[in-house]
Amino acid sequence: MSQYRKVPWQRNIRRIPDAVSSKLNEIERGRGIVPVCTKRVAASDLKAGIFGHLTLSLQGDEPSFSASVLPPSNSGAYSIKNRHGWEIKRTDLPMVPKNIYLGERPIYGDWSNGSFSLWQQRDVYQIEEYGPTDYSIEIDLLRRIDDGFLFKFALDCTLDRDDDGFNDDLLFCLNLLQENTGSCGIESSAKSREDYIATTLVDWEIFPPGSFDRFLAKAKSTISDNSAETNRIIEERVAEFRRLSPERYILGKGGFNRYIGAVLPNGVVSFENIRYGNALYVLYEEWEDISQRSRSELLRGTNANYERIPHVEGWVERFRDAVRAGPSRQRR
Template sequence: MTHNRTDMEVPYLSTDVSQDFESSLNLKVIYMIIKAKRIRNLELHFRWLPPGKRIVFGVSAIDRFQSLLTKIGFTDTLQIGESVLPPPAFGSISRFNALGKLIIHKDRPKETAYRMVEWHWQEWRGKNSSEEQSKLVDVPYKRYPRTFVLPPSVELKIAAQSQEGEKLITSPMMTYDKRNRTQLLHTINLFLDIFGECQVFHENLDAIINVPIKHLNWTVLPPGRYPWSRLKSQVQSLIQRVPTGNQKMIDNRLETINKHEPDFVAVGRAGFRGYIIFGFTAKNLFVLESIYFGNATYILGERWEELSALTKAEILSEHLHKDRVIHRVGWHRQIQKLLFA
């Protein structure tokens, strides 16, 4: 029987033998396949699963998704243990998973916010002579208050149910519990958003979970000092993805940080695309700059080995920040003070 992807929430169950599901619970490998665009009713699909059960979501027969796995950010060799945050390119769920979202409160009075822009003018130098001048200014505007919701940052991993078993793409291990309902639904819908299906594994999980992780979210540039002209060539494709009016300011911020000669530079890839970390290891400082989201530069104090293993939500959460420098007039002065302290 062929099961096509559908908007209807009809549970589709698959086991490795054709017999009643209840009598097959003692089998070693049992999984259920959900095929839909999205599900909203968790209980409809999991009435058979007891609370407290450990489960892993994923897809098998991954050769079907070869080109898709490259877009997600896995290497061509698909080594067991590779882990990556999917980019926001597949749909609304993957976008929220990688970028988070803004809740705009239209039921509240508008507030004053500021947008930093570059202001240009001609300064006269004498008869028939002028020179173009520019400076950064804060332009106030009114907007509804907004709350930023951190991205769930669910990463996908290559695993197998045994040393010789076929490779799987899996989620982190979760516990089936009503308290985890939001996380469970989001993870299922993330697989549906990317692959159009989601399998549920609840046996032989130790082999799936206990795999050394190789995070693929960052590309660390080769050691050495990078003059801005050299570094800019590495990140130019990122800068060009943002609106033209913002490119000069992003370019200026990155160049300003780089003038302080970081020990290394790490460029985000896959779901971290658009993030750049400048490392100053002698000062135990890491400067996180984003070309897309947020209105601040984050100063972090973790070691790189620990920082590179964190999810995006963990990196953006406030408890890791040693400082946060708002993108407004005065930003350059504060960065200078922090990096010369």
């Protein structure tokens, strides 16, 4: 049984359509590219709920919808990546040594003597990790037509054709539209390159080490999901940062993502995306460099440059060990 909802259109495309390539050639260099399409939607399709995943419905004779919708995961593979990110195992690159946590073991075989963390070094393939793009679909009703309505669907992003990964990014966005609307295309953006760059950056706020309470309160206030469980996660992570004598606390906002973290001793930066709360990242790079990256490039390169520490048994010990080792851990 498919994990995706049924759709009455082709779900994905394997290459950029000729029509899109032709349109791209017509757009002036230096202008941003917006993934967008227009689509005739029959009133009967709205009534049948075919576009319900985008909140479109028919109320009497009039369409009802939200102005902006984050596509649901069950629309397809690209919608999943948009919400949750993805990983690529780089079998084409040399394997790298990684210390694998194997759990706690009793000292001299007797738990009453205490325990120790068991690690084993193994050669593993490098992993490229990509964070969620969090593109929403903006919906606009253009006009009524004979048997329904003409809608415009646009992703809330602007692409720069001078970017190295432009073709991959464009194909990703076209597939995101295709999965959710059954159509895809592009148009020129009124935004400048500078406007485009600004939308991709993470807005970091810095807190000195003595401002723990203020940092904790601000971290909680920036999260839309203010549940007891989310607050517990934030308190737990921030308390762990505090134990490691941070040089500064960091709070970041980028798209739907919210990051809490710290610049720690030994040339280490650690952060977590609280939207997911499933893993800490330990980066062995300079904070000044990391702070200038876009949200899609926070984990630049492969995991040879960082540690991902899932919140499973033993994560605290593994995190502390990674921080103590610092950049030297990459060579172990």
